[in-house]
Amino acid sequence: MLRDIFDEDAELYDRVRPGYPNALVEDLVARTGLGGGSCVLEIAPGTGKLTLPLARTGAGITGVELGPAMAAVARRNLAGFPEVRIDVGDFDTWVLPVEPYDLVVVATAYHWIDPVVRVWKPMEALREGGTYAVVTTHHVAGGSVEFFAEVQRLYERWDPATPPGTRLRDEAVVGTDLEFGPAVVRKHAQEITYTSAEYLDVLLTYSGHRALAPERREGLLAGIGELIDTRYGGRITKRYMHELITVIRPG
Numbered sequence: 001m002l003r004d005i006f007d008e009d010a011e012l013y014d015r016v017r018p019g020y021p022n023a024l025v026e027d028l029v030a031r032t033g034l035g036g037g038s039c040v041l042e043i044a045p046g047t048g049k050l051t052l053p054l055a056r057t058g059a060g061i062t063g064v065e066l067g068p069a070m071a072a073v074a075r076r077n078l079a080g081f082p083e084v085r086i087d088v089g090d091f092d093t094w095v096l097p098v099e100p101y102d103l104v105v106v107a108t109a110y111h112w113i114d115p116v117v118r119v120w121k122p123m124e125a126l127r128e129g130g131t132y133a134v135v136t137t138h139h140v141a142g143g144s145v146e147f148f149a150e151v152q153r154l155y156e157r158w159d160p161a162t163p164p165g166t167r168l169r170d171e172a173v174v175g176t177d178l179e180f181g182p183a184v185v186r187k188h189a190q191e192i193t194y195t196s197a198e199y200l201d202v203l204l205t206y207s208g209h210r211a212l213a214p215e216r217r218e219g220l221l222a223g224i225g226e227l228i229d230t231r232y233g234g235r236i237t238k239r240y241m242h243e244l245i246t247v248i249r250p251g
Contacts, residue, residue, distance in 0.1 A: 005066065007066070007067030007069045007070050008069075009204070010047060010067065010069035010073045012201060012205060013046065013073075014047035014048075014073050016029075016202050017049060018049075018190070018240060019049050020050055020053070020135065020242060021189075021190045021242065022053075023188050024135065025053045025054070028135075028246075032103050033172060034057045035057050035177055036058035036059070038102045038103065040060065040061040040102075040103045040104075041063075041064070041101045041122075042107075042214055043104065043106040044064070044091065044124070045063035045064075045107075046067075046107075046108075047070055047073040047074050047077060048063075048074040048078050050135065051063055051078060052077055055081040060131075062085050062086075063085070064087050064090075066089070068088050071087075071088045091113060091117070091121070092114045101125050101126055101130060102126075102127060102131070103130060104123075104130070104134065105132070105134075106118075106134055106135070107134075107135035108114040108136065110134045110176070118179075119179050119180050122132050130249050132246070132249065133246045134143070134243075134248045135245075136176045137241075139168060139189075139240060140170060140171040140173070141239065142189075142191060142237075142239030144236040144238070147202065147228070151224060151227060152165070152167065154223040157223070158223070159208075159216065171241040176243055181247060182247070184247075187241055188242045189239050189240065191237050191239045192240070193235055193237045193238075194235065195228075195235055195237065196225045196235075196236075197215065199224070199228065200224065202238075203221065203224070204221075
């Protein structure tokens with residue numbers, strides 16, 4: 001399955017995947033009153049990109065991570081926080097504890113959870129009045145706009161699944177529809193500049209790129225690297241838009 005592919009190179013994922021904007025973390029903490037004594041369940045924490053800033057609040061966190069290698073890196077990153085525990089397991093089948101949580105959060109992994117499970121199970125894990133938070137990540141128009149238009153020709157050549165004419169959309173029209181609600185949605189954007197080598201490393205953490213046949217992946221990455229180096233001075237800027245979506249469990 002594609003969701004298993006991230007565990008192939010957890011160290012690369014930890015090194016090059018972006019963290020979340022400080023404003024998003026502060027927004028989440030403010031909405032939930034997170035702090036010492038709070039109990040948090042994080043679904044699919046990966047290597048701890050969101051877990052670490054949440055741990056700094058003093059909250060107790062249990063993470064349920066599918067990949068053993070990802071979980072090992074997360075434990076290393078969070079070694080200084082004894083209130084954090086990372087379990088290896090599939091949240092779809094993970095047995096909920098009796099004691100409820102104040103916050104259940106999933107960051108950039110909501111789409112990997114079974115569509116039925118992701119609706120009822122996080123809500124069942126919460127106390128009355130607790131918060132279910134979903135953080136999404138979208139690649140949106142901005143940054144090196146011309147590069148992201150031009151690079152689509154390479155995707156159309158090397159990746160047969162690429163729809164012709166695909167373009168990044170403006171963040172104002174990009175969003176995630178949850179299957180339940182009512183939800184409060186806040187958007188937080190960030191732009192990151194990469195060298196060609198750094199950007200190729202980021203691409204190697206995306207499941208779709210890793211799943212390509214080796215010759216197609218190598219051709220695609222070589223073409224992208226050459227494009228950045230020859231036409232964009234060796235650097236491009238990528239714009240990310242993160243949604244913070246929160247739903248309160250009714251009392």
